[in-house]
Amino acid sequence: MTAISDDGKARGGTSPNDNHAKALNELNIYDPETPSHVHETLDYARRHCPVSWSEAHGGYWVVSRFEDVKAVLRDDTTFSSSKGKSIPPRQPLMMPPLDVDPPEHIHYRRMLNPYFSRTALQHHEETMREACRTNIANWIDRGRFDVVHEFASAYVASVVARVIFELDDPDEISMVQDWVEGIHRVDDNTEASYHALIDYIKSLLGSRKGRSKSSNDIVAAIANGQIAGRDLSDTEKIGIMMLLVLGSLDSTRSSISDIIYEMVCHDGLEARVREVDLMRGDLDELLRFESPVSCVARFVTQDTLLGDQQLRAGEWVLVHIASANRDPERFENADTLDFGRRVNQHIAFGLGIHRCLGSNLAQMLIQVGFDELLQQVCHIRRVDHRPLRFAPGVVWHPVDFVVKFDRMA
Amino acid sequence: MYVTVDAEKCQGHGRCNSLCPEVFDSDVDGFAVVLTPEVPAEHEESAVRAGGSCPEGAIEVIE
Numbered sequence: 313m314t315a316i317s318d319d320g321k322a323r324g325g326t327s328p329n330d331n332h333a334k335a336l337n338e339l340n341i342y343d344p345e346t347p348s349h350v351h352e353t354l355d356y357a358r359r360h361c362p363v364s365w366s367e368a369h370g371g372y373w374v375v376s377r378f379e380d381v382k383a384v385l386r387d388d389t390t391f392s393s394s395k396g397k398s399i400p401p402r403q404p405l406m407m408p409p410l411d412v413d414p415p416e417h418i419h420y421r422r423m424l425n426p427y428f429s430r431t432a433l434q435h436h437e438e439t440m441r442e443a444c445r446t447n448i449a450n451w452i453d454r455g456r457f458d459v460v461h462e463f464a465s466a467y468v469a470s471v472v473a474r475v476i477f478e479l480d481d482p483d484e485i486s487m488v489q490d491w492v493e494g495i496h497r498v499d500d501n502t503e504a505s506y507h508a509l510i511d512y513i514k515s516l517l518g519s520r521k522g523r524s525k526s527s528n529d530i531v532a533a534i535a536n537g538q539i540a541g542r543d544l545s546d547t548e549k550i551g552i553m554m555l556l557v558l559g560s561l562d563s564t565r566s567s568i569s570d571i572i573y574e575m576v577c578h579d580g581l582e583a584r585v586r587e588v589d590l591m592r593g594d595l596d597e598l599l600r601f602e603s604p605v606s607c608v609a610r611f612v613t614q615d616t617l618l619g620d621q622q623l624r625a626g627e628w629v630l631v632h633i634a635s636a637n638r639d640p641e642r643f644e645n646a647d648t649l650d651f652g653r654r655v656n657q658h659i660a661f662g663l664g665i666h667r668c669l670g671s672n673l674a675q676m677l678i679q680v681g682f683d684e685l686l687q688q689v690c691h692i693r694r695v696d697h698r699p700l701r702f703a704p705g706v707v708w709h710p711v712d713f714v715v716k717f718d719r720m721a
Numbered sequence: 722m723y724v725t726v727d728a729e730k731c732q733g734h735g736r737c738n739s740l741c742p743e744v745f746d747s748d749v750d751g752f753a754v755v756l757t758p759e760v761p762a763e764h765e766e767s768a769v770r771a772g773g774s775c776p777e778g779a780i781e782v783i784e
Contacts, residue, residue, distance in 0.1 A: 422750070429751035430735055591739045592767075596774065655773025663776040667732040672751065675739070 332356035340368035341607060341630070347702035350606075351647075354635035363619040369400045372609075372628040373621065378659075380619050381636035384610055384629055385664040388413055391610035391629060393666060398706060399609045399628050407555035408548055410666060417665055419539035420552070427530045430672045435528055436475045440677065443470040444684040452688060456695060456716040459572050460709050461493075464565035467681055469493045472560050475673070477516065478529050488512065496561055513553045514546075530556070556670070563604045564674045566709040568681055570602040573710055574649065576694050584651070586686040590679050594651050599637075600658035601649045604707055606634040608662065633659055689717040722760040723783040724768055726753045730779035737775060741767040745780075753779065 335353045340346060357364055357376040364374050375381055384391045394413050395401060406412075409420035426432060447467040451457040466489065473479050473488040491512070494505025520535040534552050537544040544552075575582045588594050612627045623629065637658045638646040644653075661668035668674070692715050694700075701711045724744060726737075733751035737744075743764045746754045760768045772780040 425733060425750040429733075429749060430738065430747055431749060593740060593770070596736070596740075655770055657774055657776055657778075659776050661734060661776070663734075664732065667734055667776075672735055 329356065329360070333360075336361070336364055336374060337366060338368055339366040339374055341706065342704050343368075344704050346704045347708050350634075351638070354632055355638070358635060358639055358641075363621040363623075366630075369628075372399050372630055373618070373623060375618065375629055375631040376635040376639075377619070378636040378639035378642040381631040381633060381659070382663065383618065384631045385608075385659070385662060385666070388417075388665055390612065390614055390616050392613050393610060395611040397609050399630055405551050405554055406547075407551045407558075409552075409669070410555055410559070411551075414665065416540070421665070421669070423533065423537050423539060424530075424552070424669055427528075427533060428669055428672055430676075432528070433475075433672050433676055436471075437676065437680065439474050440471050440680045441684055443467060443474055444681055446470070448684060448688055452719070456714055459713040459715055460565060460569045460711075461497075463572075463685070464568040464681075464709075465493050465496065465561065468561050468564045468568070468677060471677060472557055476530055476556050476560065478531060492557055492561055495558070496565075509557070510550060510554070513550055517546075517549050517553070559668075560670055560673065562707045563668075564670075564677050566604040566707045567599065567602070567674065568678055569709050569713060570604065571598050571678070571682070572692060572715065573700070573713065574598065574602065575692055576715060578649065581649075582686070582690065582692055585682050586690075590682065591675065593653075593656065595675060595678060596656045596658055596660075597649060597651050597653060599660035600643070600656060601637070603634040603637045603658070603660040605660070605662070605668075606708060607632045607706055608666075633662065686720075688720055690720050691718045693717070722765050722768065723758055724755055724760055724772060725758065725781045725783075726755055727779045727781070728752065730777045732777050732779075734776055737771040737780060740774060741771040744768045745771055 332353055333356070335349055336357050339353060354376045357374060362377040362380055366372055366374050375384055392413050393411055396411055409417050409424070412420060444467050447463065447470060451462050457463050469489040469492040470485060472492055473485040477488055479485050479488060491505045491509040494501050495509065516531055517535045520529065520532040522536070523529065523532045526532065534544065534549050537549065571585070575585065584594070607630050609628055609630050612623050612625055612629060614625050616623050637660060640646045642657065661671040695714045695716050700713060702708045703711050731753045735747050735751055737753050738747045741764060744755065744757055744760055746756050748754050769782055772782040
């Protein structure tokens, strides 16, 4: 099996071009209706107006083609990250190094990169496996689970507590896991979880101050961190910690959930994921096909041409990574999940200086997660056949996605 | 077949190391290191795959 056609997506029907043009002109990634048509809308954009204007959020440029997305992400002088990464700007806290331009940017990355290299993360593999097995034990006797909340979110949050916070006390892990999940659930408790986690991070940074650096202790590295010859400020330390927490959970839980979604849509995919080494190509194709971080914003610092459009200083652009990864100019049969691709230059982790810091952590989480899951369960299938909704935003994920399964013999 | 990595372009994605660990390693910061500039015949296919899959276009494969 090398090619699987995309027959399972319930993301809208066919519409006349004027409807697509209207949808593009109003494209708002936070609109609950957007996930149902966004692939079609951006397909229309790539073919007819690859750099186009949306009136949403006070107006911004929609960038849809691979080459244009690449050009923006490569040119960190013209396209700045210093005003945040979302349109409209919505984050209460700056999060270096993601919100920092050169020349300062590299100093933060130099400090953090060693903790997120594959070599460094390999020390945590058994911890991740244990976190995943503990999670699976919570629901395996029920014969069904909610993919996003009971598996993906809980597993990833638990690994964040154990690996990034370096906790080993089960009660403390559970407490941090609850806050991390709480921030991402977006309900009445979101704000309380956010503030509780910030307070906890402050006390953790305080307690790790002065602790000598070890190859595993990311919090100690940040607590005692220096960049360009000066100590990090408390605000910077908290911002970095929050970036690690928020960046890990949202994207990775989405990716794990999307892969399970593809499994229930495509016969044979579960068996394939069980059998192959995901890291040798299949995971790249899964990430290309369903790119978890669908888009990223940049602020235009100087007048410039992008494609055939004149952009002005002070405007915003939103580059659609998920669209670039389905650009037929770059990927043959772009809307088909095809594990037979000879090369796969997908940019699911971005590119350029802001390339996802946690890409190795994410890939390990996915690999370990499916390794553990598929050792214990098989024949994963939906409990009903209602069309699945996807939550809108920068990172999409399925909503109320419950599956049942059989136990492995 | 020979491979080279342009250190100026490499951003440490690590994809070459995943796709062809016999030829590409990652250093302690995650950036690409070529283990064997002259690619053993049995790894040529995966080296080409790794080279063509680099998001930064940092790898040159000379056949």
